[in-house]
Amino acid sequence: MGGVNTATGDETETKSVFRRYRSIMALTYLLSLVIAVGLSGWLYVINLDSRLDRIAIDVREHKVTLDRIVESSVNFVSGMRLFSENWLRHTSGRLAGDAPLYRALRASEANGFLTLDQLPPGISRDEVGNLTAPWPLVRNEDAFQQEVGMALALNPMFRIIKNAIPNAAWVYYTSESKFINIFPYVESKDFRFTEDLYTHGFYKQGLPKNNPERRQFWSEAYMDEAGKGLMVSLAAPIYREDDFLGTVALDLTLSELNKYISELNYGLGEGFIVNDLSQLLAHPSGDGERVGEVLTGDQGLPFELRGRYEEILAADYTGGYQLFDGYYVFLASMDKAPWRLGYVVPKGVVNAEILWLILPEGVYLLLSLTAMLLVANYLTRKDFIDPSQALVRFIDRRSSGGRVALPQVPDGWRPWIEKVDSAFDSHGQIIALRQELETAHTIQHSALTTDFPDTGQVMMHGMMRAAKTVGGDFYDVIPLGGDRYGIVMADVSGKGIPAALFMMVSRTILRTIAVSGDHPSACLALVNDQLATNNEGSMFVTLFYGVYDASSGQLIYANGGHNPPVVLRADGGTEALPGTGGMALGIMEGLPFAEKTWDLEVGGGLFLYTDGVTEAVDPTLAEYGFDRLLDLLKGRTDRSPTELCTLVVEDIDRFAGTEPQADDITCLALSRKA
Incomplete structure (x- = not known):
C-alpha cells in the first residue's frame, strides 16, 4: 500500500x-x-x-x-x-x-x-x-x-x-x-x-x-x-x-x-x-x-x-x-x-x-x-x-490508514469514490482491476474491424492506439450489401472504462441501425435518440458515418460533431471534406442531422481520424494540427491505406518526442482504385 x-x-x-x-x-x-x-x-x-x-x-x-x-x-x-x-x-x-x-x-x-x-x-x-x-x-x-x-x-x-x-x-x-x-x-x-x-x-x-x-x-x-x-x-x-x-x-x-x-x-x-x-x-x-x-x-x-x-x-x-x-x-x-x-x-x-x-x-x-x-x-x-x-x-x-466514512458526493461521483475505497481495501483488488482492464482492452480491440475490404474497386485499413488500457475511440466498416459499405469514425467523451463501455454501446446501436439501409442522417438521428435515453453519465460521442458505394465512388455522409475527414485527390492534393453541421450524439433526444454527398476520384481516397491525431502535442505543448496532417498526406495517393495509417502514427510519434500520449489515436484510410 x-x-x-x-x-x-x-x-x-x-x-x-x-x-x-x-x-x-x-x-x-x-x-x-x-x-x-x-x-x-x-x-x-x-x-x-x-x-x-x-x-x-x-x-x-x-x-x-x-x-x-x-x-x-x-x-x-x-x-x-x-x-x-x-x-x-x-x-x-x-x-x-x-x-x-x-x-x-x-x-x-x-x-x-x-x-x-x-x-x-x-x-x-x-x-x-x-x-x-x-x-x-x-x-x-x-x-x-x-x-x-x-x-x-x-x-x-x-x-x-x-x-x-x-x-x-x-x-x-x-x-x-x-x-x-x-x-x-x-x-x-x-x-x-x-x-x-x-x-x-x-x-x-x-x-x-x-x-x-x-x-x-x-x-x-x-x-x-x-x-x-x-x-x-x-x-x-x-x-x-x-x-x-x-x-x-x-x-x-x-x-x-x-x-x-x-x-x-x-x-x-x-x-x-x-x-x-x-x-x-x-x-x-x-x-x-x-x-x-x-x-x-x-x-x-x-x-x-x-x-x-x-x-x-x-x-x-x-x-x-x-x-x-x-x-x-x-x-x-x-x-x-x-x-x-x-x-x-x-x-x-x-x-x-x-x-x-x-x-x-x-x-x-x-x-x-x-x-x-x-x-x-x-x-x-x-x-x-x-x-x-x-x-x-x-x-x-x-x-493515513484505517477506514473512513464515504463522503457525500453527487451520484455520478459515487462509483468513483466506491472504487477508490475498494482499491484501498485490498491491493489484490487493484491487481484484479488491472487484469480486468487488460481483459477489457483485449475485448475492445477484438471488437474493432480487422476484415477490411480489398477489392479491385476499393481498399481500406484502420488502426487505434488507446491513450489508456481502454479508450473511447472506435472505427468500423459495415458491409451493407453489394458494393456498399458503412464507414464509421467516432470519439467518446472521456477516457477509460466509462468511455470504453459507452463506445461499445454506441458501436452496437449504430451497427444494428445501419444495416436497415437508412440514409446516414436518419441513422445518426436514431442512434442519438437511443444514446440520449437514460444517459445519466451525460456522456456523448462525436461520430462520422458515411455510406460508400465502391462501384461509383459516391459517398453519402453525415457528421455528428466529429473532425472533418481529409479528401485525398487523385492529383495529390488534400482538402477537408465539407461538414454537415451536426452535434455530438447522446446530448439530447430529437436532434436533426443533415447529410451531404461527395464523389471520390479514381486514384483518390479518404482519411478519417479522431482528435487524438490533430491535438497531439510536443514537449512545448504545441499541437500537431490539421494543417500539418493535410501537408503530410499531400502526394501520398500511391500509398496503401495501411501505409497511410502507419505514416500518420509514426509522424505523430516523431512530433510528440518525449511527450506522453494524452488521447486515443485512431485513423481509417480508404483508397478508390477504380
Missing part, C-alpha cells in the same frame, strides 16, 4: 489546483467586467455617431427648407425687375400720366409733398402702396412721369408677393428721383421718403459703382425706419436702358427668421443664421430684437466659443460637424442667400443623452454576465470542484 500514500505528498499541489481555479473564476469575472465596459463603450460610439449624423441631416434639411423660402423671394424680386424694365421699354410717360393714381398723386402737390394719402374712388388701401416724394423738384417731367407710372404699376405685383410671402414685412420701389412706393399701405405721416433711405444697403448696394454687374443682392441687417424692427432686404437694381433709376426690394424681419430658427433646437442646443457680413440674423434668444441693434455672429455663439467665430466658419464641415472647446458645431451654407445656417450643442448634453440611452443596456449586460458566471461557478463547484475536493480528502485520509 506504500504506493497509494503518494496522495499525501500531492496534497499541496492539489490545494494549489483549487486555488488556481478560484483565481481563474476571479479573472473570468474581471474579464467579463472589461467586456461589459468595452461593449458599453462600443454602443456609446455607435449611438453618438448616429445621433450626430441625425443632427447633421436635420440641419441640412432645415437649410433646404429655408432655401426654398428664400428662393420664392428671389424669384419674386427677379419678377419685379423684369416687369419694371419691360414696362419702361413699352410704356410712355404720357400714358402713365393719364392713370387715376398718377392724377391723385399730382393733386397733392399743394401740400409740398406728393403722396397717395387720398386715393381715387374705387381703389382701397389693401390694393396699393403709398408713393411719397418731396415737391417741387427739378425733373425731366416726361421721364419722371414714366418712372412714377412704372412704380404705380408694380402695385398688383406687390399685393401678389405679400399674399405669397405673408412674413415679408415690406415690398417697395426706391427711386433715385427721390420717391418711394411701399406696400402694404402706410400713411405719409407715419412713413415717407427721406434721403436717409439712400444710406441703406437695399439702395446703396444697387448703385452702378457698387453693383456694375446689376445683380440681385441681399442687404446687411438694419433697423427699419417704418417701425417693424430689425430686418434684411433682398433687392435688385432697375435700369432704363443704361440709366440707373432705383431698386425694387422685399424685406424680411429678423423676428420672422428667429421664429424659424427656434424650430431648430431638437432639445439639445441652439440654431442660428449669420450672413456674409458676420451679422447675426437669427438666434432663439432674440437678443438683437430685444436690444434693438444688430448683433455680430460671434455674439450668437456660446460664451466658451466667443472670439473663435472666424475659425469656426473656416472649418471643414463635409463630415457634418466639428468639435470646438466642448461644443459640436454644425454649419451649412445656403444656396439662395449669402447666409449660413448653424447649430451648436454642448458635448456634455449629447454625451448625457447617449449615456442615458445605453445605460439600461449596459446594466442589463453586466447583470447577465454576472448571473451567468455565478450560475457557472455554482454548477462547477457543485458537480466538479466540491466532489473533487471530497475525493482528494478521502484519498488523503485513507492513505
Whole structure:
C-alpha cells in the first residue's frame, strides 16, 4: 500500500489546483467586467455617431427648407425687375400720366409733398402702396412721369408677393428721383421718403459703382425706419436702358427668421443664421430684437466659443460637424442667400443623452454576465470542484490508514469514490482491476474491424492506439450489401472504462441501425435518440458515418460533431471534406442531422481520424494540427491505406518526442482504385 500514500505528498499541489481555479473564476469575472465596459463603450460610439449624423441631416434639411423660402423671394424680386424694365421699354410717360393714381398723386402737390394719402374712388388701401416724394423738384417731367407710372404699376405685383410671402414685412420701389412706393399701405405721416433711405444697403448696394454687374443682392441687417424692427432686404437694381433709376426690394424681419430658427433646437442646443457680413440674423434668444441693434455672429455663439467665430466658419464641415472647446458645431451654407445656417450643442448634453440611452443596456449586460458566471461557478463547484475536493480528502485520509466514512458526493461521483475505497481495501483488488482492464482492452480491440475490404474497386485499413488500457475511440466498416459499405469514425467523451463501455454501446446501436439501409442522417438521428435515453453519465460521442458505394465512388455522409475527414485527390492534393453541421450524439433526444454527398476520384481516397491525431502535442505543448496532417498526406495517393495509417502514427510519434500520449489515436484510410 506504500504506493497509494503518494496522495499525501500531492496534497499541496492539489490545494494549489483549487486555488488556481478560484483565481481563474476571479479573472473570468474581471474579464467579463472589461467586456461589459468595452461593449458599453462600443454602443456609446455607435449611438453618438448616429445621433450626430441625425443632427447633421436635420440641419441640412432645415437649410433646404429655408432655401426654398428664400428662393420664392428671389424669384419674386427677379419678377419685379423684369416687369419694371419691360414696362419702361413699352410704356410712355404720357400714358402713365393719364392713370387715376398718377392724377391723385399730382393733386397733392399743394401740400409740398406728393403722396397717395387720398386715393381715387374705387381703389382701397389693401390694393396699393403709398408713393411719397418731396415737391417741387427739378425733373425731366416726361421721364419722371414714366418712372412714377412704372412704380404705380408694380402695385398688383406687390399685393401678389405679400399674399405669397405673408412674413415679408415690406415690398417697395426706391427711386433715385427721390420717391418711394411701399406696400402694404402706410400713411405719409407715419412713413415717407427721406434721403436717409439712400444710406441703406437695399439702395446703396444697387448703385452702378457698387453693383456694375446689376445683380440681385441681399442687404446687411438694419433697423427699419417704418417701425417693424430689425430686418434684411433682398433687392435688385432697375435700369432704363443704361440709366440707373432705383431698386425694387422685399424685406424680411429678423423676428420672422428667429421664429424659424427656434424650430431648430431638437432639445439639445441652439440654431442660428449669420450672413456674409458676420451679422447675426437669427438666434432663439432674440437678443438683437430685444436690444434693438444688430448683433455680430460671434455674439450668437456660446460664451466658451466667443472670439473663435472666424475659425469656426473656416472649418471643414463635409463630415457634418466639428468639435470646438466642448461644443459640436454644425454649419451649412445656403444656396439662395449669402447666409449660413448653424447649430451648436454642448458635448456634455449629447454625451448625457447617449449615456442615458445605453445605460439600461449596459446594466442589463453586466447583470447577465454576472448571473451567468455565478450560475457557472455554482454548477462547477457543485458537480466538479466540491466532489473533487471530497475525493482528494478521502484519498488523503485513507492513505493515513484505517477506514473512513464515504463522503457525500453527487451520484455520478459515487462509483468513483466506491472504487477508490475498494482499491484501498485490498491491493489484490487493484491487481484484479488491472487484469480486468487488460481483459477489457483485449475485448475492445477484438471488437474493432480487422476484415477490411480489398477489392479491385476499393481498399481500406484502420488502426487505434488507446491513450489508456481502454479508450473511447472506435472505427468500423459495415458491409451493407453489394458494393456498399458503412464507414464509421467516432470519439467518446472521456477516457477509460466509462468511455470504453459507452463506445461499445454506441458501436452496437449504430451497427444494428445501419444495416436497415437508412440514409446516414436518419441513422445518426436514431442512434442519438437511443444514446440520449437514460444517459445519466451525460456522456456523448462525436461520430462520422458515411455510406460508400465502391462501384461509383459516391459517398453519402453525415457528421455528428466529429473532425472533418481529409479528401485525398487523385492529383495529390488534400482538402477537408465539407461538414454537415451536426452535434455530438447522446446530448439530447430529437436532434436533426443533415447529410451531404461527395464523389471520390479514381486514384483518390479518404482519411478519417479522431482528435487524438490533430491535438497531439510536443514537449512545448504545441499541437500537431490539421494543417500539418493535410501537408503530410499531400502526394501520398500511391500509398496503401495501411501505409497511410502507419505514416500518420509514426509522424505523430516523431512530433510528440518525449511527450506522453494524452488521447486515443485512431485513423481509417480508404483508397478508390477504380
